[in-house]
């Protein structure tokens with residue numbers, strides 16, 4: 114398997130807080146890589162750096178051998194890297210269906226001023242997408258009227274609509290009702306595997322991690338404390354004590 | 370009946386009504402032509418409002434076109450050439466200014482537009498040798514397809530052009546707003562970062578709307594110049610820009626029909642007030658704006674829709 118995304122010695126400090134303190138990580142083609150770690154460890158910061166939202170003070174990130182640092186988010190997306198957000202970033206005055214269709218239109222790159230957004234082809238694709246995410250019932254609700262789980266799924270659906278090669282998801286299951294969680298995760302994993310998508314996802318639920326991750330990276334204070342297959346990493350006493358033992362109940366506070 | 374169908378029917382009925390009024394009450398033809406010109410301009414304000422941005426300087430684009438007409442008409446008085454030329458001038462300036470203001474949002478966007486329009490206003494006022502200052506410039510009688518028209522025929526011709534442009538731009542803006550580019554305007558208002566993360570350059574989305582708004586203001590300015598046949602710096606003064614925003618809110622900030630409904634109601638009220646309550650005009654303006662914001666945030670169109678819903682309920 115080849116390396117899709119490679120981070121080398123990433124460094125970024127906010128004042129005295131080291132959000133990235135020498136991150137080295139290779140993401141392999143088609144793997145599902147889970148990122149776990151306590152609040153404030155720098156998980157979101159890693160995604161932000163990989164998508165052009167934040168610029169590290171040192172190090173490099175290459176995608177398919179090309180330097181990503183310094184590129185604008187929109188140029189990175191066009192290379193095939195999409196993301197979803199810890200706090201869903203939806204167009205709040207649009208419906209769920211329109212949000213999805215916007216993503217489809219954006220991917221097509223035809224921001225035509227003349228043909229409607231909800232033209233048959235875009236609408237059909239958006240509807241099919243919502244169907245796969247179990248969002249059909251919410252299709253015509255405005256995005257600012259949704260519960261957190263539905264917002265989260267819409268946010269992920271929009272990232273998936275970009276048809277990325279690499280998908281970065283920040284806490285995809287937080288806010289999704291416990292009863293639905295596993296079904297959602299299974300569906301998501303199936304959709305991504307079918308499309309051959311490589312996925313990196315930050316996750317606080319160890320059952321989810323154990324179920325779908327190929328590898329797990331443990332973040333601690335801007336560093337990778339452990340990296341390996343889930344059965345090995347999750348049973349590591351250090352990880353059990355420092356990460357799993359102090360998991361919050363899914364509460365999220367960091368910036369999206 | 371679908372909402373969109375109803376809107377188009379209402380628009381056509383409105384256009385017919387305007388023609389009937391202009392025919393039945395000749396002295397209102399002038400007022401209605403001005404109202405259509407302002408309605409076309411307000412369509413541009415509407416586009417920017419969709420993106421959450423308010424321009425307090427769009428009268429500048431009206432004035433640019435009007436002065437272009439005034440400068441060119443003595444040498445080349447053909448309306449069918451003056452119109453595209455003046456509209457082009459406004460659009461070109463809109464593109465250049467747009468490249469600059471598209472980086473700013475909200476209060477900064479509004480104030481920058483205001484500042485630029487005031488600079489332009491002072492230039493019109495101060496460069497006396499070119500612009501004749503506050504006296505302004507009188508236009509010669511222009512020609513239509515080489516014909517010199519006079520009196521009512523001329524008035525009808527300008528009214529007709531205004532109506533055709535109004536209908537054309539109203540349809541164009543409707544189509545534009547339903548298309549991804551127009552929908553992305555609302556995306557700028559609610560979640561600009563997401564647009565970027567979808568690969569959409571949000572600034573250029575705004576720039577496209579800004580340029581279109583300058584084009585429409587240019588058409589509005591041309592019609593105003595042809596109608597009043599006298600252009601003065603007052604066209605670019607900040608109160609003229611504020612008036613455009615006022616009309617947009619009065620009509621209903623979300624709606625294409627609202628731009629024209631607002632403009633017609635505004636102009637008719639103004640003429641009536643000027644004739645009967647000369648001193649009370651500002652008072653009426655302020656009070657109406659207050660009432661609309663407090664009790665009818667959807668504007669006149671919102672009120673009409675509310676009535677319809679209540680009836681069908």
Ligand SMILES: Nc1ncnc2c1ncn2[C@@H]1O[C@H](COP(=O)(O)OP(=O)(O)OP(=O)(O)O)[C@@H](O)[C@H]1O
Pocket residue numbers: 127130131132150151152153154155156157158159199365366367368
């Ligand atoms: N833009 C920023 N400005 C200042 N400090 C920041 C910024 N982004 C992150 N930080 C800080 O960097 C540290 C790492 O933040 P980050 O959001 O990456 O953590 P996280 O691992 O995603 O945590 P959580 O599990 O709570 O989401 C935190 O201390 C955070 O306060």
Ligand SMILES: [Mg+2]
Pocket residue numbers: 156157158199283367
């Ligand atoms: Mg985070």
